[in-house]
Amino acid sequence: MDDIVIVGAGPVGLMLACELGLAGVRPIVLEKRAEPSELPKANGLGGQIVELLDHRGLLERFSVGSPFSGRAPGFPFGGVPLRFEGLDDIPMRLLLIQQPRLERLLTERALELGVEIRRGCEVRSLSQDEEGVTLELGDGDRLRARYVAGCDGARSLVREQAGIEFAGTTDDEGLLIGHFKTGIGVFDSLETDGLRPGWNRTPRGRLLLTSLHEGVLIAGVREPGIAPDGPVTLADFQAAVRRVWGSDLALGEPIWLSGTVAQARLAERYRAGRVFLAGDAAHLFPAGGSALNVGMTDAVNLGWKLAAVLRGRVPDTRHGALLDTYEPERRAIGARTLMQTRAQAMMDRLEGEDGALLELLTEVFALEQPARHLATLLHDSGVRYGTGGHPLTGRFVPDLPLEGGGRVAELMRAGRPVLLDLGAGVTLDDDWIEVVRARCDDPPAGALLIRPDGYVAWAGDGDPTEAAREWLGLTASRV
Numbered sequence: 001m002d003d004i005v006i007v008g009a010g011p012v013g014l015m016l017a018c019e020l021g022l023a024g025v026r027p028i029v030l031e032k033r034a035e036p037s038e039l040p041k042a043n044g045l046g047g048q049i050v051e052l053l054d055h056r057g058l059l060e061r062f063s064v065g066s067p068f069s070g071r072a073p074g075f076p077f078g079g080v081p082l083r084f085e086g087l088d089d090i091p092m093r094l095l096l097i098q099q100p101r102l103e104r105l106l107t108e109r110a111l112e113l114g115v116e117i118r119r120g121c122e123v124r125s126l127s128q129d130e131e132g133v134t135l136e137l138g139d140g141d142r143l144r145a146r147y148v149a150g151c152d153g154a155r156s157l158v159r160e161q162a163g164i165e166f167a168g169t170t171d172d173e174g175l176l177i178g179h180f181k182t183g184i185g186v187f188d189s190l191e192t193d194g195l196r197p198g199w200n201r202t203p204r205g206r207l208l209l210t211s212l213h214e215g216v217l218i219a220g221v222r223e224p225g226i227a228p229d230g231p232v233t234l235a236d237f238q239a240a241v242r243r244v245w246g247s248d249l250a251l252g253e254p255i256w257l258s259g260t261v262a263q264a265r266l267a268e269r270y271r272a273g274r275v276f277l278a279g280d281a282a283h284l285f286p287a288g289g290s291a292l293n294v295g296m297t298d299a300v301n302l303g304w305k306l307a308a309v310l311r312g313r314v315p316d317t318r319h320g321a322l323l324d325t326y327e328p329e330r331r332a333i334g335a336r337t338l339m340q341t342r343a344q345a346m347m348d349r350l351e352g353e354d355g356a357l358l359e360l361l362t363e364v365f366a367l368e369q370p371a372r373h374l375a376t377l378l379h380d381s382g383v384r385y386g387t388g389g390h391p392l393t394g395r396f397v398p399d400l401p402l403e404g405g406g407r408v409a410e411l412m413r414a415g416r417p418v419l420l421d422l423g424a425g426v427t428l429d430d431d432w433i434e435v436v437r438a439r440c441d442d443p444p445a446g447a448l449l450i451r452p453d454g455y456v457a458w459a460g461d462g463d464p465t466e467a468a469r470e471w472l473g474l475t476a477s478r479v
């Protein structure tokens, strides 16, 4: 029996494979496509996943050739271009990277870590019993694994076969989206056509014009009754602009074009026995920009927990306490992201007299506190895992600069829990936990116990043993 099979080599399945590989587990990834997808989907990663790539030492490598990597100067939110430059410590991180390149880099990393990726290998059905999961493959082969992760996207077969409901709604409008190389001042020239940044409405549909960085125009066309799915040509895009706007527009040279229909759905459960869901298989959001962030951070949350069980660090009970924390932690973030993307989708539709509400929201979003709140919502949903204890408990660890050089992020390369002693003189005796003694200016606590996914399990000066048991799933005989 294999330890774990991941169904789907999209960004989420590959990220999970990398996390498991880093922790010394060798997952098998089954992917029905014979070749990696070159479909231009996401244009970047916005949010906590960028910090996690930094934790794993991958940010520099993934940023090569990127037009932008750093704290987000702004972000489109329901057609309102949010600006974060005025904030003293911008919570949201952004890495512009096209999805096919992201998938190529994740594949490279997974292969370096010894992951086996079987392409052209479709999973046709699965069933589970007390000991494991049986997968029937397209070529008639059969696999048995202790655990299965369904990272098989929106139409997840794993979700369906595990009997997990995926309630929600499908939009009645299709969206064509394109990124175009433009000269400086493109918005001025578009304004002469009567267009403005954000959504422009006509009786036949809506046209979005926005930008994430200088020289690139993001244009979107929403039209009722169309259901695009997959590649879109420039001629398709221009025809849609003509139908909705009534005339041609000089948008610039296309960088990529695509089409989609938005859905708003959240899996009723993220776990059914030995089967887990992550990424689009677990959630679909009706506004852009959040899906990869939430999906890939699902993978990081699940990865270390599965690895801890599979490496025998914590008990392999069917309803093992550590594995049971995956669903409540990640579903809370899925639900909050669904809320904010639904709000964005509603804002997208404000028109006529409702346009006054959009105008007011635009004014409010320009204020410091609302802008910070929205940046946090986009970054990590603002969700705290658990309650009580030190204010840092259940939060993502701040990237403190350490005396003598180095940062907290650099301690997280190996994907192990870290007990960072900042002067408290505490220790934990377990070979999985790395104890690091360091100093920093103005330490937030005498010591921090940091989970492999960057979340603080405990902060204080006392004894971290109980927190290590509770948050890392370790038994009393281990620590």
Ligand SMILES: Cc1cc2nc3c(=O)[nH]c(=O)nc-3n(C[C@H](O)[C@H](O)[C@H](O)COP(=O)(O)OP(=O)(O)OC[C@H]3O[C@@H](n4cnc5c(N)ncnc54)[C@H](O)[C@@H]3O)c2cc1C
Pocket: 007, 008, 009, 010, 011, 012, 013, 030, 031, 032, 033, 037, 040, 041, 042, 043, 044, 045, 099, 121, 122, 123, 124, 151, 152, 153, 154, 156, 157, 177, 258, 259, 260, 278, 279, 280, 281, 288, 289, 290, 291, 292, 293, 295
């Ligand atoms: C036009 C467009 C623009 C987008 N823009 C953004 C954006 O700006 N920001 C953002 O965050 N997100 C964006 N997204 C969404 C983002 O692309 C998805 O959220 C992301 O691809 C989800 O990753 P995933 O790994 O969960 O699923 P997928 O990428 O769908 O990967 C699932 C994989 O599973 C494989 N598979 C499915 N069934 C089986 C089976 N039975 N057996 C074996 N393999 C199987 C599939 O072939 C696929 O490779 C966009 C999407 C589209 C369509």
